[in-house]
Amino acid sequence: MSDGEHRIDEPLVRGLVDHQFPQWAALPLRPVVESGTDNAIYRLGEKLVVRLALRDGPDQPETKVRQWLPRLAPILPLEVPVPVAVGAPGYGYPWFWEIHTWLDGTYVPIDSIDAVDAVENLGGLIGALWRFERAGAPLGRGVPLTERDDRFRYWLKRYDGDVTAARDAWEEALAAPAWNGPPLWHHGDLDARNWLVRGGQITAVIDWGHMGVGDPAVDLMVAWKLRSATALDIFRGVVAADDATWSRARGWVVSQAVAILAYYTEETNPTLRREAESWLALALSDIA
Secondary structure, three states: OOOOOOOOOHHHHHHHHHHHOHHHOOOOEEEOOOOOOOEEEEEEOOOEEEEEEOOOOOOOOOOHHHHHHHHHHHHOOOEOOOEEEEEOOEOOEOOOEEEEEOOOOEOOOHHHOOHHHHHHHHHHHHHHHHHOOOOOOOEOOOOOHHHHHHHHHHHHOOOOOOHHHHHHHHHHHHHOOOOOOOOEEEOOOOOHHHEEEEOOEEEEEOOOOOOEEEOOHHHHOHHHHOOOHHHHHHHHHHOOOOHHHHHHHHHHHHHHHHHHHHHOOOOOOHHHHHHHHHHHHHHHHOOO
């Protein structure tokens, strides 16, 4: 467990489901091994999945995911989970939680995915999000980089890599013009752990808790997370964005990589650390 996480185990989830949704009490429950850093995931039967926040979960039953994901799902080129029920706090669990549709597919290591093929999948998703209606949309993770500056510098003090290079890259991104267009829809966390793969292709994207509108640079940082200079160049051709937006996207990935490398160790999350090292190396080599 990481700092501040609520302890979640199968008896807790079984009790919540059986008490609040007796129609599903007979369905088998099993943890999904590839649960993320923000949520515990349990498969319920063959067609459902239970999602419970590990920290800072919702204190109200209605969330932006429940409100907007069913509207987004039909227009996106990749599959997304659709919320079907919301559960209340109980059995010592303090927040509301959700049951979504199950999507077939598996998490695979980033090295097993063709980075160039992924550009088409993810670029298509980003483009569809940018075209979606914005009226009444919630704010998402895509805030101005200035709002992340204190947090970045907090982690930079704890980072044991090339502090000067990381700081210079961040400050270059901060100096780029801020987003001055309409706030655009974004997923907010297009990390490999949130992709589902079938037949070697990304077919679905999960974990939409950071969704909303704002600076589209937040989703473009995935171009560096593919860990391929070739894929990065192709991404820039596939997704039409100006130089300032790409610069801010680089700042996003630098800030995430530094935070990961400062927080996680080889014992707590070796896979994510190695990925963050490669994101950061590509981002720093990409500085003009």
